[in-house]
Amino acid sequence: MSFMVEKAGFSALPLSLVPAVIMDTETTGLNTASDRIVEIAAVRITDGRAERDTAFQVLVNPGIAIPASSTAIHTITDADVANADGIANVIPMFSQWTGNAIVIGYSIGFDLAVLKAEHHRYGLRWSAPRSLDVRHLVELVAQDLPEQSLDTAAAWLGVPLAGRHRALGDATVALHVFQALLPKLKQRGIITLAQAERACLERTSRRHSEAQAGWHDVVDSGRTAPVNITDYARIDSFPYRHRTGDIMHSPPLSVSGTTKMSAALTLALREQISSVFVKPGAGSDEPGILTERDILRAIGANGTTALAMPVSRFAAFPLVTVAADEFVYRAISIMARRGFRHLGVTGADGKLVGALSARDLLKQRADTAVALGNDIDTAGSTEELGKVWARLTTVVRALVSEDVDPRDIAAVISRELRSLTQRACLLGEAAMELRGKGPPPQPYAMFVLGSGGRGESLLAMDQDNAIVFGKGDPGGEADRWFADLGTIVADTLNDAGVSHCKGGIMASNSEWRMDxxxxxxxxxxxxxxxxxxxxxxxxxxxxxxxxxxxxxLLDTLRMDALRAAQNAHGFLNAMQMRAGEFTSPVGWFGKWKLEDGRVDLKRAGLMPLFSAARVLALRHGVSEPSTPSRFEAARAAGVEAAHVIDDLIEAHKILLSAILRQQLRDIEAGLKLGNSIDPAQMSGHDIQQVRWAIDQVPKIRDLLGIPAYG
Structure with a gap:
């Protein structure tokens, strides 16, 4: 049998959402090598919810007499197990029931050691599960408890005791203790499975004493070692590298609502397309669509007389559209979720610029793309939103392994961060309605700032969001409504894995919430x-x-501010000087200036680059959002020293890649994510590339026309 290997991506899951079984056994004694299992039970956790109705509970015939001293504890007698299956028959059943879930329990090292011995006793293959000991987690947050028993931990956390000293009862109590621990672990920065494993791994004295007692070593130290990103499964990266505008049919073909069906059919056949758009009118202010299936259904219902009827009678209104700069995986998600085969494609001005059909996407393996988009767009709770973090990490890891441009990967991450924020807003609005506070009192826009807006977020993201609403004084009725919404959104994002902004840049704070x-x-x-x-x-x-x-609301504010900034010379000069204030992390003889063994590439490289690009965009009235596009726009505007722009764009790409790869290693190692790299974990080629990128950063001073620092 043995346990199945867990799926990739579990490391980044919040503990509250880890697919797990909470397991316990009752045995003939405490000797892990010679004693036998007499009962095994477990409760499954799915999406943070315990499935008690489907719990696993089986008595086991140990093949030896159960000592009276053991029966006195768990009450199981020889007569109780006389007709029960032996462990060799129970193990395959339990293995199939457990699947690839993480195995959790209180003092689970004992249970796993006994289970391993049973495997070997009957010649069964043993493969240890990925596991966590609730007792170890208790010790992380409550080292001063008088003892570390399950009873003491339950009493400390206010968990009622029921059914103790039977496997299912103990597993259920351990389940409640585990769930009660989660907020306390989060306060200590232990959020994900990998972070919990690392924290437990550091408790060497406890692990040593358990090893001496013959217990299984619950946490595998190999899991927290740096990993090779290319070890992970590959996916089709096309939907994450291309935008809908790259594959759409353009220009779109439209007909008026009064056009006869026969004319629309002739047009579709001549152009070899499967749909035509229908212009607004005939009772709809929005365009519609007439597909080949609509034509067939019309003929099936009305015969050939349908061909003389107007297309407005059979077209679908309104047309569902997707932006031309949207990723293809998002279009796939919309089609799959809503059961469509056609979408309209709109430009920046909202006008139709093309058509997208399922045939255009036929060759794309879309399972992961559909799941990524659907997880957010259909999430009905904070818990469901939390699953996005792990799925996004899995997608990012696969894209990195395929050497997809890190700027495209950052754009995907940013896209999902924005979607996550949007969904949190929708959930927040629903929560406000349930609280009796009604709908939004004013038109408003929730917006993200910084890297999320530029499309350059990496995995160490936090919240940067704000609200602008129509009219209302600070502290007024409308402002109070949006303050409550901002708080709900901030807490929802935080619980889903996007941390509160340490700088307070959130719509829950009045400085970032105004009319x-x-x-x-x-x-x-x-x-x-x-x-x-x-x-x-x-x-x-x-x-x-x-x-x-x-x-x-935001577009008007932002464009007015862009125009005003062009003439705010003091402001631009101050921004320019700030962009040029950086220090190279490379010291004498090419040695790294390390802080805690790492180099902060955001502070030393990315920040000067995106700050310089922003100054150039403001100086020349450029509305482009991303750092590379701003540099390119500045070149087109005729800036001096334009010859350095290619090097700066390439440096930006290299630094993004280095940070992203380090973040993926840190996720598996259970380390807190940041923007620093560990050169000791990098190949010689990657180090050489990063050094070159760092050497390009001072060129921004030439580009901005500021003096070099000595």
Whole structure:
């Protein structure tokens, strides 16, 4: 039998969402080598919910007499197990029931050691499961408990005791203790499975004493070692590298609603297309679509007379569209979720620019793409949103293994961060309705700032979001409504895996939640006073992108601010000087200047690069959001020293890749994610590339026209 290997991606899952079974055994004694199992039970956890109705509970005939001292504890007698299956028959059943779930239990090292001995006793193959000991987790947060028994832990956490000293009862109590521990572990920065494993691994004295007692070593140290990214399964990267505009049919073919069906059919046959769009009119302000299936259904219902009827009678309104700059995997997700075979494609101005059909996507293996998009768009709770983090990490790891451009990967991460924020808004609005506070009192836009808006987020993301609403004074009725919404959104994102912003840049804070009029006043202040904090706030605002609501509220603010910034010379000079304030992490003789064994590539490289690109965009009135596109736009505008732009764009790519790969290694190792790299974990070629990228960063001073620092 033995246990199945867990699926890739479990390391990054929050503990609350880890697919697990909480297991316990009752035995003939405490000797792991010679004693036998007399009962085995387990409760499954799926998406954070215990499935008690489908619990596994089986008595086992140990093949030897059960000592009276053991019966006195668990009450199981020889007569109870006389007709029960032996462990050799029970093991395959339990293995199939467990699947590839993580095995959790209280002092689970004992249970696994006995189970391993039973395997060997009957010549069965043994493969240890990925596991966690709840007792170890208790010790991480409550080292001062008088003892570490299950009873003591349950009493400390307020977990009722029921059915103790029988396998199912003990497994159920361990389950409740585990779930009660999760908030306390989170307060200590232990959120994911890999982080819990690393924390437990560091408790060497406990592991040593258990090993001496013959217990199984619950946490495999090999799991927290740096991993080779290419060890993971590959996926079809096409949907993550291309936008719908790359594969759409353009220009779109449209007919009026009064066009006869025969004319629409003739057009479709001549152009070899499977649908035509129908212009607004005939009772609809939105365009519609007439597909080949609509034509067949019309003829089937009406005979050939249908061909003389207007297309508006059979077309579907409104047409569902996707933006031309949207990733293909998102279009796949929409089609799969809504059962469509055709989508309209719109440009930046919202006008139709093309058509996309299922045939265009036929060759794309879309399972992962569909799952990634659907997880967010259909999530009905914080718990379901939390699953996105692990799925996104799995997709990112696979894309890295295929050497997909890290800028495309960052754009995918940013896309899902924005979708996550949008879904949190929708859940928040529903929660406000349930609380009796009604719908939004004013039109509003929720927007993300910084890297999420630029499309350059990596896996160490936190929240940077804000709200602009129509009208309302600070502290007024509308502002209070949006304050509550902002708090719900912030907490939802935090619980889903996107941490609260340490700098407080969240719509739950009044500084980042205002009506349009007050936003204009604040932006004017930022541009005129140019204090350090103003520069920082304005920096990320100019990267803003709407994720939910009325986008015109933000678009109008942002365009007005862009125009004002072009003439705010003091502000631009201050931003320019700030962009040039950086220090190389490479010291004398080419040695790294390490901090805790790492090099902060964001501070030493990425930040100067995206800050310089932002200055150039503001100086030349460029609305492009990403760092490479801003550099390219500056080149087109005729900036001096334009010859360095190619090197800066390539440096930006290399630094993104290095940080992303390090983050993937750190996820598996259970380390807190950041923007620093460990050179000791990198190949010689990768180190050489990063050094070259760092050497290019000072060129931004030439590009911005600021003096070099000695």
């Amino acid at each position: 349009a009029s007050h936003w204009r006043d604040v932006l004017s202040q930022w541009l005129s006073k140019s204090r350090p904090e103003d520069i920082l706030n304005a920096d990320i605002f100019f990267d803003a992108k709407t994720v939910h609501g009325d986008s015109t």
